[in-house]
Amino acid sequence: MNAGEQPAAYRPEHPLLELADWLADPVAPADFPKTILRWRNDRAAAEVGLAGLSDDEWIAHFARFDPLPGTLPAPLALRYHGHQFRVYNPEIGDGRGFTFAQMRGADGRLLELGTKGSGTTPWSRTADGRLTLKGAVRELLATELLEALGVNTSRTFSIVETGEELWRGDEPSPTRSAVLVRLSHGHIRIGSFQRLGKLEEAGHVRELVDYCLSQFPGPLPPDDAPGRDEPAVILMHQVVERLADLAASWMVAGFVHGVLNTDNMNVTGESFDYGPWRFLPEWDAGFTAAYFDHAGLYAFGRQPEALYWNCGQLAIALRIVADAPPLLAALERFGPLYMGHVRRRWLWRLGLGSRGEERDAALVAACEAAMRESGEAPDLFFHRHRFGRAAEGPLTQAFEGFEPAGPSHPLWDEPAPPSLVIDRVEALWSAIDKNDDWDPLTSEIAAIRRLGEALGAAPEPGGH
């Protein structure tokens, strides 16, 4: 919400309930020994009419999970399958989370509150259903910076520390526990369709397609797209458009998600599930975030290809209700859409207006080459070159004739804020872990929000 805007009214709904019999299981939240409020996102809460809750009420709803009035009567753990590192896994589903509430935002779009670390479900397998506090803090940092950088991301709504000791192979253990609530437009994944396709539930695929089209509305396919009136084809086009933009937005943010499995692909196009993510210390296509990604499958430069592959899996799942050629025609749009979104977002981050496709593409290529050569962190590069300043050497020509287009802000005349690279993330966590000092995290979030203000909103993609 921008300054001066009125807080939205709370407008509960529960359309998911209609699908719940075959898409989800009602579950009970864990009973935590402690509930210490660590983060409440009042900016996001104001958008859904929940900023007026007292801290006690907040904890009752977002750590004890007392139902919010008028929305889902019970938490729903969603069923899904997914390709994990390209291997099909039919045993997953919400193993440590659930959809807790649905509501309308001020713009009329559906929003959901979903959890992470809220207890076991039928899909927990042998795991504990919990989230580490460090995992929660990392998710907060990633979502705040991505939001500032114009990425369509889930938002971290609430973090409550829960007083348990957790054992993890990738954190010094025992480690502290938390329950996180996130706000996003939905939690229907490509893996949700894969599961229904695999189980040959064509009627349910149709129902889920209709739900997505009505709850997450988007544009119709281009005029010349084959099968453009069929619901599954329309959805396929929308998901391709959204994920092509998502891939572009991560590249321009210098962000490596780390685990681009099909169960982590939201059909709304929102970035979510922040595990081993990293921001780039330097421009390197081979930079890999997850220590367990030995082949570099989800390395920085392979993210667009991974999302394209995931869209292909959605097409396969939708084959049960649509012909292949129109689905493939939608899939083929991914590459050109991606390139267009990279150009648009790159110029936005530089604060420059477009000079046409060719010059814009040449500028992107020149900037990439300059970063590769110098080893400069992308955040620093974009800051130094905001509005086309500081161009030198081969960059001078590439920047020639581009005009400033972004808002002015005092930040652009200050030294660049430090990048949120791994050492910085670890330092912020260490203050909490060693001294229970939350001030460095709070200051970091304030600095990130100021960067978001300085950048302004990313422009919407144009029409077809």
Ligand SMILES: Nc1ncnc2c1ncn2[C@@H]1O[C@H](COP(=O)(O)OP(=O)(O)OP(=O)(O)O)[C@@H](O)[C@H]1O
């Ligand atoms: N500690 C845990 N307990 C139970 N299930 C877990 C745990 N950690 C991961 N899972 C499950 O393993 C699968 C893959 O985990 P992943 O980290 O991608 O998802 P997640 O972060 O738990 O949830 P989301 O994708 O909604 O962010 C999911 O089905 C998830 O629910």
